[in-house]
Amino acid sequence: MENQETFRREVANWLEENCPPAMREPARPEDLYNGGSKGEFPCEDARLWFERMLARGWTAPDWPEEYGGAGLNKDESKILKQEMKRLGCRPALAAGQGLAMLGPALLEYGTEQQKREHLPKIARGEVRWCQGYSEPGAGSDLANIQCKAEDKGDHFLVNGTKIWTSNADAADWIFCLVRTDSEAPKHEGISFVLMDMAQQGVSVSPIELISGDSDFCQTFFDNARVEKRNMLGEQNKGWGVAKRLLQHERTLMSELSELAVGPRYSPSEIARRYLPMADGKLLDGNLRQQLTQYDMDAMVMGLAKQKAFEEGRQGTLDPNTTSFFKYYATELDQRCSELKLALMGTQGLGWEGEGFDSDERMEARHWAHSKILTIAGGSSEIQLNVVAKRVLQLPD
Numbered sequence: 001m002e003n004q005e006t007f008r009r010e011v012a013n014w015l016e017e018n019c020p021p022a023m024r025e026p027a028r029p030e031d032l033y034n035g036g037s038k039g040e041f042p043c044e045d046a047r048l049w050f051e052r053m054l055a056r057g058w059t060a061p062d063w064p065e066e067y068g069g070a071g072l073n074k075d076e077s078k079i080l081k082q083e084m085k086r087l088g089c090r091p092a093l094a095a096g097q098g099l100a101m102l103g104p105a106l107l108e109y110g111t112e113q114q115k116r117e118h119l120p121k122i123a124r125g126e127v128r129w130c131q132g133y134s135e136p137g138a139g140s141d142l143a144n145i146q147c148k149a150e151d152k153g154d155h156f157l158v159n160g161t162k163i164w165t166s167n168a169d170a171a172d173w174i175f176c177l178v179r180t181d182s183e184a185p186k187h188e189g190i191s192f193v194l195m196d197m198a199q200q201g202v203s204v205s206p207i208e209l210i211s212g213d214s215d216f217c218q219t220f221f222d223n224a225r226v227e228k229r230n231m232l233g234e235q236n237k238g239w240g241v242a243k244r245l246l247q248h249e250r251t252l253m254s255e256l257s258e259l260a261v262g263p264r265y266s267p268s269e270i271a272r273r274y275l276p277m278a279d280g281k282l283l284d285g286n287l288r289q290q291l292t293q294y295d296m297d298a299m300v301m302g303l304a305k306q307k308a309f310e311e312g313r314q315g316t317l318d319p320n321t322t323s324f325f326k327y328y329a330t331e332l333d334q335r336c337s338e339l340k341l342a343l344m345g346t347q348g349l350g351w352e353g354e355g356f357d358s359d360e361r362m363e364a365r366h367w368a369h370s371k372i373l374t375i376a377g378g379s380s381e382i383q384l385n386v387v388a389k390r391v392l393q394l395p396d
């Protein structure tokens with residue numbers, strides 16, 4: 001415990017000294033550095049911050065040093081995260097598909113060669129990854145994927161398509177679920193492969209959204225080649241790897257509020273900023289009740305996470321509980337945004353333009369963005385199904 005407090009003080013001092021002030025301002029998703037061969041630093045301070053964090057191994061703090069991390073244990077990693085949040089330090093490298101999803105899966109399932117080849121490049125931000133799971137006929141029913149990989153001895157030839165591939169046009173490599181046995185029951189004919197996107201036979205078509213942005217792409221494979229040494233786990237046993245990676249994705253999504261990204265104020269702070277108070281209480285009884293309920297639910301969520309952290313350390317945590325945390329954290333995040341806009345009144349409508357400060361514009365945009373959270377990474381309904389079946393063991 002004393003060691004942990006010493007470590008916390010050291011971390012806090014180092015962050016105070018090394019995190020440039022601009023990197024402690026609230027960040028929008030586009031303010032973060034994502035790495036990859038096409039990645040650009042949003043500003044010089046972002047580059048400096050990244051280089052300093054990288055030198056300490058803190059872009060991937062809990063990965064072993066030989067794979068580009070700092071070898072921190074669970075408690076130390078948590079302390080680092082807590083201090084970064086407390087001091088408002090942005091992530092130096094965005095926790096995307098490589099760092100937060102494929103990396104942990106590689107640590108668990110990868111061969112030594114795969115770990116040495118891929119992990120350091122992720123930690124150093126040299127290679128950006130995207131996720132090739134969903135297909136036009138396989139979203140919630142993910143095991144229905146049809147993208148086919150034909151066995152050619154030392155390699156596969158892949159044909160088919162993936163959809164909703166976030167940032168595929170900015171990525172260097174893609175991890176993909178492919179069908180390697182069409183005769184077997186659907187969960188048993190899937191393999192998990194790693195593919196270089198800079199090859200003939202891989203093409204990407206951005207999907208334009210109503211906002212004019214295009215964060216998503218459709219990805220096409222036309223006789224694309226995957227060496228067998230780039231298969232993660234055994235042939236036709238990819239479903240187990242896929243599910244494990246989803247647990248990491250769901251953990252990431254349940255911990256978004258623990259990162260110093262997005263709006264800076266909590267609902268209580270927003271209430272104090274925008275609404276009349278009497279004796280420290282909101283005058284509007286309805287909003288006061290909603291605020292109290294939200295604060296209580298957020299506190300319960302924090303305690304549940306702390307309990308899960310302790311169980312994780314003792315090795316007794318059921319990994320399927322990640323579905324509960326993904327479900328509840330993303331629903332809570334949406335409620336938080338709704339509540340803040342209600343508290344802000346007309347100032348909560350500030351998408352852009354004069355009359356709205358940057359915090360107000362960020363709140364409105366975060367509110368819109370929060371809508372995706374209960375779909376991406378598996379919808380809320382699917383998380384409830386997983387909890388019902390695998391955690392509570394309810395019958396079908």
Ligand SMILES: Cc1cc2nc3c(=O)[nH]c(=O)nc-3n(C[C@H](O)[C@H](O)[C@H](O)COP(=O)(O)OP(=O)(O)OC[C@H]3O[C@@H](n4cnc5c(N)ncnc54)[C@H](O)[C@@H]3O)c2cc1C
Pocket residue numbers: 130131132133134135138139140141163164165166167372375376377378379380381382385
């Ligand atoms: C922002 C964002 C980023 C994404 N990025 C990626 C990515 O990078 N790579 C990738 O592969 N995919 C990505 N996806 C796709 C995502 O995984 C799917 O959208 C999600 O799994 C839901 O699948 P679907 O869209 O096909 O909806 P469907 O599966 O068609 O579901 C439609 C509705 O039916 C409900 N439903 C379906 N089946 C059941 C059931 N059995 N019980 C109860 N309700 C059910 C769902 O909850 C949902 O409300 C992304 C999605 C979003 C929103």
